[in-house]
Amino acid sequence: MGDMVAEDEVRLIEAGSNPTRFARGWHCMGLADSFRDGRPHEIKVFGQTAVVFADSSGKLHMIDAFCRHMGGNLAKGTIKGDEIACPFHDWRWNGEGRCTNVPYARRTPLRARTTTWLTLERNGLLFAWNDPQGNPPPPHVTIPEIEDYGTDRWSSWSWKSYLVEGAHCREIVDNVVDMAHFFYVHYQIPHYFKNVFEGHVATQHMRSTGREDIKTGVQMDLPEAVTRSEASYYGPSFMLDTIWTESGGETIEAKLVNCHYPISPDSFLLQYGIIVERKPGTGVEQAEEMARTFTDGLEVQFLQDVEIWKHKSRIENPLLTEEDGPVYQLRRWYQQFYVDVEDVTPEMVQRFEFEVDCEAAVAKWQAESRENAARENSAQA
Amino acid sequence: MQPITCHECGTRVLVEKYSEIHTSVQWLEDAEAACPEFARLAEQGTHSAFVSTCMALRRSIGAAVREGRVPESRFSEPAPLPTEGR
Ligand code: FES
Ligand SMILES: [Fe+2]
Numbered sequence: 001m002g003d004m005v006a007e008d009e010v011r012l013i014e015a016g017s018n019p020t021r022f023a024r025g026w027h028c029m030g031l032a033d034s035f036r037d038g039r040p041h042e043i044k045v046f047g048q049t050a051v052v053f054a055d056s057s058g059k060l061h062m063i064d065a066f067c068r069h070m071g072g073n074l075a076k077g078t079i080k081g082d083e084i085a086c087p088f089h090d091w092r093w094n095g096e097g098r099c100t101n102v103p104y105a106r107r108t109p110l111r112a113r114t115t116t117w118l119t120l121e122r123n124g125l126l127f128a129w130n131d132p133q134g135n136p137p138p139p140h141v142t143i144p145e146i147e148d149y150g151t152d153r154w155s156s157w158s159w160k161s162y163l164v165e166g167a168h169c170r171e172i173v174d175n176v177v178d179m180a181h182f183f184y185v186h187y188q189i190p191h192y193f194k195n196v197f198e199g200h201v202a203t204q205h206m207r208s209t210g211r212e213d214i215k216t217g218v219q220m221d222l223p224e225a226v227t228r229s230e231a232s233y234y235g236p237s238f239m240l241d242t243i244w245t246e247s248g249g250e251t252i253e254a255k256l257v258n259c260h261y262p263i264s265p266d267s268f269l270l271q272y273g274i275i276v277e278r279k280p281g282t283g284v285e286q287a288e289e290m291a292r293t294f295t296d297g298l299e300v301q302f303l304q305d306v307e308i309w310k311h312k313s314r315i316e317n318p319l320l321t322e323e324d325g326p327v328y329q330l331r332r333w334y335q336q337f338y339v340d341v342e343d344v345t346p347e348m349v350q351r352f353e354f355e356v357d358c359e360a361a362v363a364k365w366q367a368e369s370r371e372n373a374a375r376e377n378s379a380q381a
Numbered sequence: 382m383q384p385i386t387c388h389e390c391g392t393r394v395l396v397e398k399y400s401e402i403h404t405s406v407q408w409l410e411d412a413e414a415a416c417p418e419f420a421r422l423a424e425q426g427t428h429s430a431f432v433s434t435c436m437a438l439r440r441s442i443g444a445a446v447r448e449g450r451v452p453e454s455r456f457s458e459p460a461p462l463p464t465e466g467r
Contacts, residue, residue: 198408199430201431203433205433230431320456322400351406351412352406352408353408354406
């Protein structure tokens, strides 16, 4: 191996296979309020079918959708008080997964419990904890609170989701180290790019500018905008990104969520949302408008990622250059979520830092986008 | 990767340089336990996972590079696990 590869040897892709296990960690299920419409909601997730419902206090619960009596689908049932009632024979199940009442029977089978997921509501989002071993999350493994969330400092979530089929969700996580795809897929030019992996957190520090030839809403339609971004994965699936867009001495802060939950080994629901800081003096309308512009810009970008994932091969042995980020080390970090906690090795969680040298790439990309822009201008003239 | 010792706290890490700007650092212990700078920030509520670098370690790496102790290398396979001397 190493440098001893013969000059004309064909390199083969090791595609490997998608893990059948689902990652340990907090997974975002969507906007919490969207589950509080008085109805149960079916969610296909972690290879199972779950139902999310709100009890009379508005607290959200997530339990297995299939009734342990005869297999009725609770998501097709109704919420009665604090319980969900099965449409088949009206058995009542509470948020702890206990059958509390069988209206027509003299005795309720008290001992049987159904599958439940621990839930957490944070920043207006609903999270479910998945652990194939059935352990609760350690206290430090949680989702951070966004400062001032819920006050009028922030716009409300502009939220979208997209079903991706035919790809494992590792593809989306790989993006966190993929410096070069930001130019080709997201129309950004990264000038500074650094990753830090430590514990259950993987972070990307980036500073980027837009392309001259292709503009996106992510630059908020501001000229000469510089974007600073600090994005962290809190576990295997939830990324929270703080983005500062700087232009003409003004800075706009936004929070971007990029998350997913696995449905099956080769499908997942991609979700993304944005809140934008309201500047004193900017009205509610204007902040919502900016959030929409930004989210629309992001949607274009995400759909381009999706287009890549749908058609690419899984690859265990990517061939890298010095300008590519630390794909292998990222996957070593990601692996911790797919093994039992006892089998998490120090290398998976020990701090690792990687700063990419973007200099050569920036020079080439600026020249390329400038040439494209000039060509387009002269074609229009 | 080349072993480098921080001259502030004595923590030993492995370092690789592809170029003047590129730096890759593999820590070998718990960062907050090993590095007083990270420990101090953690006490103030910012955990090391969110801090891009320890400035003292960065200076130590800079010095080692100037002394020629971290020769520039290239991406080489197999990549997965950084080990000493590669
Ligand atoms: S199957 Fe649910 S009540 Fe009978
Ligand atoms: Fe991407």
